[in-house]
Every structure is written in structure tokens, then in C-alpha cells.
Amino acid sequence: MTIRLFRAGTFLTVLLLGTRVLPAQAAQPQHDQPQPEATPLPSPLPQAKDVAFPGTLRLSVNATDLAHHVMTMHETLPVPQSAREAGDLVLLYPKWIPGGHAPEGTITQLGGLKITSEGKPLSWLRDPVDVFAFHVPVTKAQTQIDVDFNLLSPVTDNEGRVVMTPHIVNVQWNEVSLYPAGYYSRNIPVQASVKLPHGWQAATALRPTGPAVGDTLTFGTVPYNTLVDSPIFAGAYFKKIALNAPGGVPVTLNMVADKPGDLAYDDAELQIHRNLVTQALLTFGSQHYAHYDFLMALTDELGRIGLEHHQSSEDSVSEDYFTDWKHSFPQRDLLAHEYTHSWNGKYRRPADLYGATFNAPQRGSLLWVYEGQTEFWGNILAARSGLVTKEQGFDSLALMAATYDAQSGRSWRPVADTTNDPIIAQRSPLSWRDFQRSEDYYVEGQLVWLDADMMIRKLSHDTKSLDDFAKAFFGTNDGSIIVSTYTFDDVVLTLNKVVPYDWARFLHDRISTVQKRAPLNGLEAGGYKLVYTDKENAFEAQAGKNYHRLPLRFSLGVIINQKNGSLGTVAWDSPAYKAGLAIHDVIVAVNGDTFTSEGLVDAVKAAKSDKTPIILLVKTGSHYHTVSIPYYDGLRYPHLERIENTPDRLTTLYSARH
Ligand SMILES: [Zn+2]
Secondary structure (H helix, E strand, C coil): CCCCCCCCCCHHHHHHHHCCCCCCCCCCCHHHCCCCCCCCCCCCCCCCECCCCCCCEEEEEEEEECCCCEEEEEEEEECCHHHHHHCEEEEECCCCCCCCCCCCCCHHHEEEEEEEECCEEECCEECCCCCCEEEEECCCCCCEEEEEEEEECCCCHHHCCCCECCCEEEECHHHCCCEECCECHHHCEEEEEEECCCCCEEECCCCECCCCECCEEEECCEEHHHHHCCCEEEECCEEEEECCCCCCCCEEEEEEECCHHHCCCCHHHHHHHHHHHHHHHHHHCCCCCCCEEEEEEECCCCCCCEEECCCEEEEEECCCCCCCHHHCHHHCCHHHHHHHCCCECCCEEEHHHCCCCCCCCCCCCCHHHHCHHHHHHHHHHHHHHCCCCHHHHHHHHHHHHHHHHCCHHHHCCCHHHHCCHHHHHCCCCCCCHHHHCCCCCCHHHHHHHHHHHHHHHHHCCCCCCHHHHHHHHHCCCCCCCCCEEECHHHHHHHHHHHCCCCHHHHHHHHHHCCCCCCCCHHHHHCCEEEEEECCCCHHHHHHHHHCCEEEECCCCCEEEECCCCEEEEECCCCHHHHCCCCCCCEEEEECCEECCHHHHHHHHHHHHHHCCCEEEEEEECCEEEEEEECCCCCCCEEEEEECCCCCCHHHHHHCCCC
16 A cells, blocks of 8 residues: 555544543452453354355445445355354454555445345344454354345545545445455455446456446456455546557556546556556566556545555546646656555565455564565656656655654654554554654665665675565566465575675664664665755655645744645654644744745745744634744755765666666
8 A cells, every 4th residue: 555544533532532531439349349240242253264165155236326425235145054053154344454454444334234034134243342243143044145235435535535436436345245254265255246337437357257237247256355356446437558568468557537638648658657567577577467457546536545456456646647747746656656566565475464364463564575665666666667757766765765864753663663553543643743653664664675775786796686686586486376475584585595694684773673863875875865955856846736735844844735824744843843833733924924835935045044033923723823933044955966986876776677
């Protein structure tokens, strides 16, 4: 996954009510208290076994109710003999969604559950401890049940991720299916069908059994794991382009859009997307899919997503991705990132991240490989294919290096601890993100792998690089789509085969210990150093414009919403922090004049020469107050500066392979 979903929620309520201090009570001698009986729980949930499920689930999804954002499901399940003998069939709603690294199943959106046997209702009971599990009382004679329910999908992003818009539907099978407990989910066969709005077209890694009947597509029987790993993007406005070389394994760019005019691209832009496939194959030396489908939505309405699958990926970009090609480069590593996951994450997967079912807990101890090295290759492949220029890639790298070097949370957390963050925070908004250094395993992982790449180059006298690791680790068993799990020791073993070194210590020091500075050795070994000047970083500036943000992260320590002056980020211990500012404060005036971005930038420049504090009128809630910031270092933006008379290894790394 690459896109972080920040959902507004009831976090404040939890903070206010969850920490309520209860009045102290006088201690009572225990023997005076009657001992309560423990309330028995329903039957324990059956343990998943690696045996074949007897029969096939049949699932039909109606995704046509765009007005209410409601999907309606009907499912037919054979009841296994073991469940009939126990008198208890347990159905599970997927909880641990691959790629999310957290128990983020959309159980809050499930409604209207009705379970019947030959038309007679069965009185199901939700497990009171695991609320994703439903107990269904069955008799020995009941060999099949029918399940009907709805997905009450979000109408706005405030309620979760929007999956239905007037022109696009995103069916994620984990949101629209229940499956039986007691079996490895890969052993449960499913035949699914979906009814889409009239006249729409759909894309998915699933293959239909034939043309649509009416508006319904029916897919071939696949394991439940494959179904969940094969979502659908469908839309009224749809285009499909082949990206593979002639005769190669099919790779398709499927596009849906809010408006037909957004599906406008030229040959050069398409060629760049074809280059991505060529460059990935040159880097990894293998393919682990029978066919690959990019599911790309050009949209400002569908909920944002970047989610990897083995033979596809869900990729949302802004609606002007093609129509404003000159300015859309800050988001153009997305396809490269998610495509890389087909090798790193889906084919090769950390052993502790692989669950037997979608309700077995996952652990993310190796996410700095799964996401960190994917972040690395996503950026490199974006540059090698031409999705971004080398200069744009370097500006992005400078911004990442500066941002993570400045993370104040470096003082207390190693990167390894941040791999727990998807479970801790489930990507909810954080007031002091840089002090929490939430999920730093993505970008700091990227910097660690840059360091490793440059170390390999130095040790091998520039005959080897992380490309050799990629081929050795991800390039095995060309054509196989069977998941291959790995541990920390496997990573170290492969690095040592590329070039012998104390890689275990190298990784341990950078990942598992508190480090005051970001791992920037890779920049210097690559022939560059990180510097700050008063000239804008073009990547940061364009990303700021695209999202209406004024980035003053490395001067005042703030990122400001240009539309209304509100603070989206205040860096811990920065000049703004020391002056008493916090996230969501609104700058109303700068040195006595109404707030404008230009006015604030001019004030930062003027303070450098005048040595006079910047005076801000700030609104906090309904309270107005004046803040004085004695900051005199002027504008500061990060850049990479060439170290003369050293090998330019960074340019070699970012250049296309042939
Ligand atoms: Zn990812």
C-alpha cells in the first residue's frame, strides 16, 4: 500500500472519554465479596486447518445502487459435516486485509445479515469477543445455507473510503463476502458474479467465464485468497491499453475516470507506462503473474487508494493525471510502487505477514523490506521509465532525506518499532506525526536500501548493486505465482551472496536501534550531499501547489493550507512549535496584514535581514492571539549537491537499464 488514508473520526472523543479518571473506591476485603460466576462464551472459533473445503461457495454481488452507496449480496455455502455435528457453523468477515497490515476490515459497514436454510431463518449470533465472527446454529440435516447481507459503503470520506461514485465502482471482495472458519482460506473455492450499472465496463485480474449476461459478469471458480486478491474497478468511462512487449506476458493499463475527457493521453505518455514494465522486468528478471492488470482510477471522487495485489493493483490518481501531465509528476511513482509489490510483498512475503486466513493476526516486523524496498524500487523505476525525470527523482530524494533526518521522533523510536503503527493507529490522524514518526519504515526503509545499494557498489568496485539483490531475491522461479515466504536471515543470506559483509549488523543498526540522524550515507557514497538553500525544491513546490499547501517545513517548521491559512503540520521543536503553534491553528494575519502565502514567504525573507520577529495573528478555535516567532535563518529548502571528483553513482542508479 502506498496511500495513507487519514480519516476524520472520533479520535477526540476517545481521547476525552477514554482517559476518564474513575473516582477512587475504598478497598474491600476480598472474602466479603460474593465471587461472580464467569459468563461462558459461545463455542470457541474453529482453528483453521490446511484441508480442502468440501464444496464451492457461490457469491453474487449487486453493485448497481449508486444512489445509496449500497451493495447487496447473496451467498450460498455448503455446510461441512464437522460444523453440522458441532451444531455451530462459524462465518468470518475478513479482518486482516493484505496490504493494509492492520485489522482494518470494514465490519462497521456490514448490515442486513439474514441467514436461511431452505427458506427458514436461522438465528445467528455474533461472537461477543471477535465481532468479525458469526455463529450459525445448524442441524445435521442442513447441508447448505443461504446468506444475504449488504455493504453500507461510505457516502463521504469522513465515514471511510468511498467505493461507489456516480461513475466508478470499486468492488473489494473482502468487503462483500463471508467465508467459513476452520479452513485455510486458500482451500475454499468460490464462484463469484457481479451485477454492474448498465453499460459499464469492468477490469479485474479475475477472468470471466464468458461475456456479460445482461449486466452480470460471472467469473471462473478460484480459491477465496485469489478472489480477495482480485478486486474490480468498473466505470461508465473506461479505456484499456496493453503495456507488455509483443509476445510478452499480458500487462494491461485499465483506466476509469470521473469524466470521459480525463482519459486523454498521447503516445509519449503511454510509452512511458510501457517503459515501466520493461524496466521492472530488467530489474527483477522474472514475472510472478499469468497476466497483470493495473486498475487505475483518474478521480477526485473515489476514495484514494494504492493497494497491491499479486496480479493487479488498485491505483487512484488525480483526475488531471494525463490532462495536466506537466504538473502531475509528484504522484507518478504510484504505479511503479504498486507494480513492484507483485514481486516484493505478494510473491516474496515476510513469513509473519502471511496468514492462513483473513482473520489470523499478521505481524509486520519486516515491513521495512516489504514497504521500504518497494518505496526504493518505486522511485527508481519511476525514474528509469521516465515517469519522472532524474532531476525530479533527485528533488524527491532530497525532500525525503531532509524530512526523515528532521523527524523528532528519532529521539525515542527505532524504525523497527514503527512497523507496529498500522495496528496501533490504523492510519488515523496524528497531531504530532513527526514526533510519533508514524510508519517511518516506508521512507526511512527507502533510505536504508539506498545506503545498502551504495555499500554494495563500493564493496564490489562498482560491479554489483541492489539490482543483483533484486534478481537473486525476487527473481527466482520465473512464472510461479505461489507465495514464497522469508525471514530476516533470508534477507541477510541473499545480501551476503551478492557481496560478503556484516549485513546483519548493518541492518540491525539502522532498523532496530535509535539513531539521531537519518541514514544519509547512501547519498554521499552516491556522490551527493544534502544541502539547504533559499531556492524552492521543485518536487516539494509542485506537490504543494497540487494540494494547496505552502511548505515551510525546514524554516518555520510548518506546512500551511494556502486556502485558509490553517496549519496541517507543525514540526516538534521547530520555531513555530517553540512559539506555541499547533496543528489546526489558523494564521489570520502576518505582521499586521491579512494572511497570504506570498505575504508569509516575504515575512520570512524580511526577518532574515531585519532580525525582527515575525508577528502572526492566530485563531485557535474561537480564540484569537498574537504569536511572535524570532526566526532569522530565512527560507530553507532541501537539495542534493554534487560532490565533485567522486563517482556519480546516484545517476547510474536512476538511469534506465538496457
Ligand atoms: Zn506499498
